Amino acid sequence: MGRTSEYDKLADKSNLTREEIIKNMLNKMELTPKEFAKVLLTDEKTVKNRIKKLCSSSEGMFEEADFKDGKPYKFSKEWNGILMALLDSSENTMAVQRI
Amino acid sequence: MNLNMYLEHIDRLLSSIDTYIEEDTQKEIKAHPLYSRSKVEKELYDQIENKLGKAINIITTMPLSLRFSVFAGIHQALDSWYFHLIQMYTTDLIEKAKYKQNAMDIEKQMMDQLDKSLEELLFEKLKQEMALKELKPILDEHITDTVEEQAIINALFEELIMERWRSDANEQIKSQVQEVQEHIRNIPSNKSILDKVSRVLDADQPKEQLLLQWIEKILRITHLNEQNQRSSAAAKYLIEKTVIENASDAIRALNEKNNR
Numbered sequence: 001m002g003r004t005s006e007y008d009k010l011a012d013k014s015n016l017t018r019e020e021i022i023k024n025m026l027n028k029m030e031l032t033p034k035e036f037a038k039v040l041l042t043d044e045k046t047v048k049n050r051i052k053k054l055c056s057s058s059e060g061m062f063e064e065a066d067f068k069d070g071k072p073y074k075f076s077k078e079w080n081g082i083l084m085a086l087l088d089s090s091e092n093t094m095a096v097q098r099i
Numbered sequence: 100m101n102l103n104m105y106l107e108h109i110d111r112l113l114s115s116i117d118t119y120i121e122e123d124t125q126k127e128i129k130a131h132p133l134y135s136r137s138k139v140e141k142e143l144y145d146q147i148e149n150k151l152g153k154a155i156n157i158i159t160t161m162p163l164s165l166r167f168s169v170f171a172g173i174h175q176a177l178d179s180w181y182f183h184l185i186q187m188y189t190t191d192l193i194e195k196a197k198y199k200q201n202a203m204d205i206e207k208q209m210m211d212q213l214d215k216s217l218e219e220l221l222f223e224k225l226k227q228e229m230a231l232k233e234l235k236p237i238l239d240e241h242i243t244d245t246v247e248e249q250a251i252i253n254a255l256f257e258e259l260i261m262e263r264w265r266s267d268a269n270e271q272i273k274s275q276v277q278e279v280q281e282h283i284r285n286i287p288s289n290k291s292i293l294d295k296v297s298r299v300l301d302a303d304q305p306k307e308q309l310l311l312q313w314i315e316k317i318l319r320i321t322h323l324n325e326q327n328q329r330s331s332a333a334a335k336y337l338i339e340k341t342v343i344e345n346a347s348d349a350i351r352a353l354n355e356k357n358n359r
Contacts, residue, residue: 027121039119058222066229079228082124085115086221089108 027081033073036080040088048073050087106144109137112217128224137217257323261316283322284315292318305356309349 016025021035033044040047051073055062067073067083075083116128128134158169199207215223259276283289296314300307 022119026119061222061226076229076232078232079225081120082221082225082228084119085112086218086225088115088119089111089218 026084027077029077031075031077031080036075036084036087039084047087050090054086054090102144106141109217110141112221113138113141116221124224124228128220131220132213133215133217133220261319261323280319283319286322289318289322305353309353312349313346 016035016038018039018041021031021039025031025035026039033047036047037044051067052064055064055066067075113134116125116134120128158166161169195210199210202210259272284293293315296311300311302308302311
């Protein structure tokens with residue numbers, strides 16, 4: 001139930017719901033950590049931290065600048081769905097990839 | 100990370116792919132052997148768990164004397180199985196290292212691919228899409244937007260607006276052309292010129308109608324030249340050329356009509 005109340009709290013902040021972001025915005029337009037946070041039911045800081053973790057576990061494949069447009073984080077429509085899938089499943093496990 | 104956490108992670112990743120990734124990319128990922136392996140891996144684990152559970156259930160209901168010997172048997176079997184696993188593991192590493200010594204780069208890549216996790220596959224996909232995105236504006240520019248091609252498209256459209264090429268245009272282009280012509284006519288400065296002229300010239304008189312048409316053409320040329328910022332010398336040349344061509348064509352047509 002904790003998840004539901006957290007979701008309601010997040011949904012109140014703007015008129016777009018999590019489902020609406022997934023359906024109408026993801027893979028269709030550029031997104032920011034704010035929208036990512038809403039979809040992943042967390043806050044912007046956690047989204048940024050997960051990206052940092054993803055970079056360090058990618059063994060040099062990615063750096064933070066790849067996810068930024070200048071200074072702010074910007075997630076292009078061409079790849080934000082893939083990034084979302086990686087971040088959603090990265091809750092505790094991003095650091096270790098194999099057993 | 101223990102096995103359960105790993106499998107949970109894979110499970111989450113599998114459902115995330117369905118939820119967030121766009122359909123075409125999804126299809127590509129799902130066609131990869133790593134995807135089906137990850138999917139089956141989880142199912143296999145569940146089945147192993149299930150089978151072990153059933154075995155334990157039987158063992159607990161056995162007569163105590165039999166249960167003891169079953170325990171002893173399992174204990175021994177697991178020991179030998181454990182050594183068997185270690186043997187498999189080291190053999191695999193040695194075989195791969197040996198094969199790689201003589202393998203070509205592409206074969207090495209394929210072998211490495213087999214040992215990748217689903218997450219690493221998504222990393223690769225992400226990297227690929229990022230690179231494509233960087234490349235796309237350059238590709239688009241080269242496909243449709245070279246200076247020469249744009250100039251040709253503009254020139255053709257101008258020809259249409261000037262009515263030198265009307266018959267070959269399709270309906271959509273024709274209506275676009277009419278829109279532009281209408282727009283040029285309705286620009287305030289042009290409108291006031293046309294209003295003044297139409298008060299003096301009679302559109303029902305063939306010669307006067309011709310003059311009206313020329314004036315309108317000159318207004319179009321002037322407008323297009325302003326739009327294209329051509330040099331004034333080029334604009335002057337184009338106006339003269341068009342007026343003379345149109346005038347001689349029109350006069351010839353008019354004469355033929357009168358002579359009939």
